[in-house]
Amino acid sequence: LDYQHVQVPFEITLWIMLASLAKIGFHLYNKLPSVVPESCLLIFVGLIMGGIIYGLNDKSPPVMDSDIFFLYLLPPIVLDAGYFMPSRPFFENIGTILLYAVVGTIWNVFGIGFSLYGICQVKAFHLQDVSLLHNLLFGSLIAAVDPVAVLAVFEEIHVNEKLHILVFGESLLNDAVTVVLYKLFRSFCEMPAIKSVDVFAGVGQFFVVGLGGVLVGLIFGMTAAFTTRFTKDIRVIEPLFVFLYSYLSYLTAEMFHLSGIMAIIACSMGMKRYVEANISLKSHTTVKYFMKMWSSVSDTLIFIFLGVSTIGENHEWNWPYICFTVIFCLVWRALGVLVLTFFVNRFHVNTITSKDQFIIAYGGLRGAICFSLVFLLPDFRRKKLFIAATTVVILFTVFVQGMTIRPLVDLLAVKRKRESAPTVGEQIHIRFLDHLLAGIEDISGHWGQYYWKDKLEYFNSKYLQKILLREYDQPKSSIVLLYEKLERKHAIELAEAGQLGHAPSHPSLLSSGFLCSDNDRTVITDKKLEDTVNPDVLENIQEILARNLYRIRRTGPAYSRHTLPGETEPGEHPKEILILRHKSL
């Protein structure tokens, strides 16, 4: 037995396997996931496992490594979130989201930090050695709303799209603020004296970190789109580039101390549209599937590790500090949302209702980001107290808030997500209104949202598409594209229905006969109408069948490294069928 040799990959594989099996387990019993969010169940599994490890070894189980979290577990989730981000609601509400993410987070950090410092002054609590800076540092890490936790809960409660994007967008974009404040306070803690210059430099850093991240992301995104122009001959490695470039953008941003989350979101949102047009349909299925798979596994691992890391002797318990942390987190967030929404509502027609405000405030879940940041703190006397407080806040938000938010949404009758997407008619009207508003804004000289959107679209079709797309024709209307996609799906479904139904080969055979060039379809149809049991027709059908089966004869069975069996150029075979058919007539 040579365990040492294979230890690293073996243990990683086993952890992933455990996570996946746990996921399967929950879904086997159908009622469980509808009551308790999956994140709670996973933390619970982690707690049990941590308890077992603690019991067996009699020492604290291993704590989730911050590096592993930030370098390997977080990027897949953010990539998935960015790639599948509904871009229209996101950009429509970008102002509100930024306000919550930047001003709201700063408000929370200072609010929590200063009020905890006030608590520390009470002599009875024995906390006088916790300085203001340490409290602010703690505030900066505990204020960060966690995208992973938010996603895990909000996906299951199906609130309306605007509410969803407000909470989710905030949790993604507050990364830049959190990173800056956390690093600022950490360096202040180590400085002998703080000059006002440092404070101003800190303010400047916000913009550098946030916008720098976006810039890095966009550069990598465009490079990725450009690269996929040239992958026509080796379809097999196409999906790779989507992952490689977005991961590189994250790592590069992290390397320069910029916001990696912003970078990967900008990268994935930027490249999506071009990559989709360049790569094959199967590659795209693979990209989408793998993103979901990867983020799902990461997410599962994070919550299990959270549970495991909770058990152990890292904690210093202090009732007042921990209780007040939970209370302040709730209170300051609620106040922040109220105040900010008041300003937002003054400038918008489509206001945020008080029910929505409640859900936004209540949905501010904390998760693995806080947890990793608190372990990254430099060693000082009260670190264990901070760890304990962070753990309690996370467990409180995920368990109490996460489990009660669904009943609350039901109780308050919060506006739900539309069950159906807009109809084609609606879509046309929306498009029409967009153009109209862009025109109005242009005339009135107001550089608003629609004006910029129009300009960007112009820039895109004038320059970007020509550089980044392989086959650049006149761009098809998205409605035409949608219809085409629909037809493809429809065709598959009907082919499948043909086989599911009665008499599998007969109707579907005829339908593939029907589905062809116009003239020849008529011929066969005529025959069909003429007489359905005529042996002559049957012979004809057999002929069609033999000709339709031409595809089998062409599929080479042997192994090849670079192609999948049956992978051929799209649009070539149908032409061939047409030619064959014309010959036979």
Added chain:
Amino acid sequence: LDYQHVQVPFEITLWIMLASLAKIGFHLYNKLPSVVPESCLLIFVGLIMGGIIYGLNDKSPPVMDSDIFFLYLLPPIVLDAGYFMPSRPFFENIGTILLYAVVGTIWNVFGIGFSLYGICQVKAFHLQDVSLLHNLLFGSLIAAVDPVAVLAVFEEIHVNEKLHILVFGESLLNDAVTVVLYKLFRSFCEMPAIKSVDVFAGVGQFFVVGLGGVLVGLIFGMTAAFTTRFTKDIRVIEPLFVFLYSYLSYLTAEMFHLSGIMAIIACSMGMKRYVEANISLKSHTTVKYFMKMWSSVSDTLIFIFLGVSTIGENHEWNWPYICFTVIFCLVWRALGVLVLTFFVNRFHVNTITSKDQFIIAYGGLRGAICFSLVFLLPDFRRKKLFIAATTVVILFTVFVQGMTIRPLVDLLAVKRKRESAPTVGEQIHIRFLDHLLAGIEDISGHWGQYYWKDKLEYFNSKYLQKILLREYDQPKSSIVLLYEKLERKHAIELAEAGQLGHAPSHPSLLSSGFLCSDNDRTVITDKKLEDTVNPDVLENIQEILARNLYRIRRTGPAYSRHTLPGETEPGEHPKEILILRHKSL
């Protein structure tokens, strides 16, 4: 700048990126890959990069780590090879393959080892300190035909299926023999005296290592198939299990010093058929695509690393030893193939022609496995000589043999792969003959290939399928399955052709009208035939269009972690369409 922090993932990503870009580069210039095999080009890129690193740092570039090769780069390639292995030709020729893999490899090891020992006795060559055991050890690592190198070359020359499977199968299955002999000689080198017991133990090990690997693989394969029975509700993580279980089988086998290659091949061949039936179509596309992608990347990295590792100061040059190594490798392989084929041909009707024998002997390429094994040797005086000899043999086989094998195949007019797969008629005859032969073997009491195949098929349908498949009905005939698959493809193609051709919306719209329940198709067709420009019909068409577009209205646009947009149960929508349609009539 904080490079340390992200170094490991950053460098891995960059290497993969480089490899992928190199691949794209080759394919941009179309003529290059048709003359020079990709493996040669990649080694060449590696050599250049190694030269640059050597020139800049003035020290040897890093050598490919054997652990990285065996734990991370080799498994994806073998998994891909096993999963896409054409099982019929493989099992039909299993006897011949095993003969080549076991007896042939032993023949080569001892032939090369003893004759090199003979060379070492010539005083003029200054090699008298190389013992017989060291020569045998060297023989055991240099005799191993490399699956990666063989695949890279044989995929491009399209020889007939039997020839391909003989060389490729041998390269895969000789792993067990190589591992045993290599470890045996290595432990003999360290022993003070060798007893005859040890030699017998070595012979016993063959069976343990080989069959043990197969057993481990089958256990994991069956578990994987069983697990996918329960993934219906979380389609997203389905593909993961295929990779996790096969990788675990490899690691487990390596852990117990069994043959990991045999394990992963047994695992993937064993689970394939059940997994395919259990998982969704999209999951399966993802699995196939990712396997190809991964193996393609691994393969590229291996050849680039081979090139990089060649440059440096690891070599001790000794003309006679190196030249004779190359010559003996060629001669002993040729002799071995001749002798073994003589025996094989005596027992088979379908003999291996002398042209085929030449290609089998000539196709014995060496690659990264030899290279990794030689670096794993314990340190002794002549290790650098062995490294030099191995490098030369690899470069000679990959460059000289790899580049000349295609012209030779053309020159000898070796029987090529059939361009087309067997027709349905042929398939039915093959199936019929299988049953007939199984019957004959049963009556005559001869337990041959067909008898066992029949028994295995019976066991499979009687027990295995009931345990491992989710929806176990009467198994469909593979011809029916094929026809269904074909129809699905056909439908997609025609839907795509409809949009590619003239007047995009009109004919395809009609075809989706045609494609439906039988009676309603007739109605529309009648109308169509009656009058094509009648405004009444146009209205009808608009109605159909509106109804067909029902799918858009149903697709929720919002983000979800666990599902892909538009992912629904197959077979549900077509029924709904039918219901809608019946209502409207």
